[in-house]
Amino acid sequence: MAETVPASKRAPSRAKAAAAKAPAKGKAKSAVAKAVRAKAETAAPPIPYSADEIAEIFRRFAVQRPHPTSELEHVNTFTLLVAVVLSAQMTDAGVNRATRGLFARASTPAAMAALGEDEIREAIRSVGFFRTKAKNVQRLSEILRDEFAGEVPHDRASLEKLPGVGRKTANVIMNTAFGEETLAVDTHILRIGNRLKIAPGKTPEAVEAGFLRIIPDGFLRHAHHWLILHGRFVCKARKPDCEHCVIADLCRADEKWCETPAPLVALPDAPPGPQPLPPGAKRPGG
Numbered sequence: 540m541a542e543t544v545p546a547s548k549r550a551p552s553r554a555k556a557a558a559a560k561a562p563a564k565g566k567a568k569s570a571v572a573k574a575v576r577a578k579a580e581t582a583a584p585p586i587p588y589s590a591d592e593i594a595e596i597f598r599r600f601a602v603q604r605p606h607p608t609s610e611l612e613h614v615n616t617f618t619l620l621v622a623v624v625l626s627a628q629m630t631d632a633g634v635n636r637a638t639r640g641l642f643a644r645a646s647t648p649a650a651m652a653a654l655g656e657d658e659i660r661e662a663i664r665s666v667g668f669f670r671t672k673a674k675n676v677q678r679l680s681e682i683l684r685d686e687f688a689g690e691v692p693h694d695r696a697s698l699e700k701l702p703g704v705g706r707k708t709a710n711v712i713m714n715t716a717f718g719e720e721t722l723a724v725d726t727h728i729l730r731i732g733n734r735l736k737i738a739p740g741k742t743p744e745a746v747e748a749g750f751l752r753i754i755p756d757g758f759l760r761h762a763h764h765w766l767i768l769h770g771r772f773v774c775k776a777r778k779p780d781c782e783h784c785v786i787a788d789l790c791r792a793d794e795k796w797c798e799t800p801a802p803l804v805a806l807p808d809a810p811p812g813p814q815p816l817p818p819g820a821k822r823p824g825g
């Protein structure tokens with residue numbers, strides 16, 4: 540039976556050792572990482588995992604997906620931003636179907652602004668809330684063109700001022716485009732935090748703080764994509780696919796139905812867009 544320890548007692552020797560093996564890029568050294576971690580260092584509820592077990596969970600995710608990325612197709616930071624703005628209440632596959640044509644016509648703020656709201660709306664008609672999203676994309680393109688020299692700003696405050704951009708979108712951009720150690724809590728990460736009792740919380744902010752508190756140094760850079768892809772392909776909403784889960788022996792979820800971890804296989808790197816699945820796992824709807 541695992542020792543139950545306060546989550547704040549993290550970073551034991553094994554975690555540090557594991558962190559030392561992680562890619563150098565993943566070390567918690569950025570100002571953003573320090574800031575978010577400092578904010579997360581509040582009173583932590585106890586969780587049913589030892590610090591060694593948490594380090595082992597993230598070590599396995601790192602072995603399985605050394606260089607994960609977004610399933611939203613994009614060709615630069617601007618198109619990633621547009622894709623994330625369009626992704627609210629949508630699957631990534633649905634967004635990709637709409638953006639392939641849109642990004643072929645406009646992949647910079649100036650080109651998108653020149654395209655105009657009507658054209659953008661027609662291009663993304665298959666996307667939920669397309670009218671509001673088209674307006675936001677048009678307006679944020681104008682702002683980036685006129686106030687940021689056509690560049691996406693590398694700071695949270697400026698990002699969150701853009702139309703249609705909230706904390707979650709800003710976190711995705713900071714992490715995926717700029718390599719910052721941020722965690723954007725979507726429906727999958729919210730579920731994993733609570734189902735596994737590893738970062739419980741009623742709100743995305745609470746779950747984000749919980750994960751930032753426990754993720755060992757060296758693993759935060761890619762934790763966002765590891766958790767999303769694990770939730771999307773394995774720890775699924777309706778029924779978790781525990782048979783194909785590499786952390787089944789460590790997991791404390793009540794819904795867990797298999798104790799044996801799946802073989803730890805390093806999956807190949809893939810460009811932005813559909814990411815590879817663990818052996819035996821099935822893509823939802825596929």
Ligand code: SF4
Pocket residue numbers: 734735773774775779780781782784785786787788790791792794795796797
């Ligand atoms: S063992 Fe099952 S419930 Fe636990 S993380 Fe894996 S898929 Fe999810």
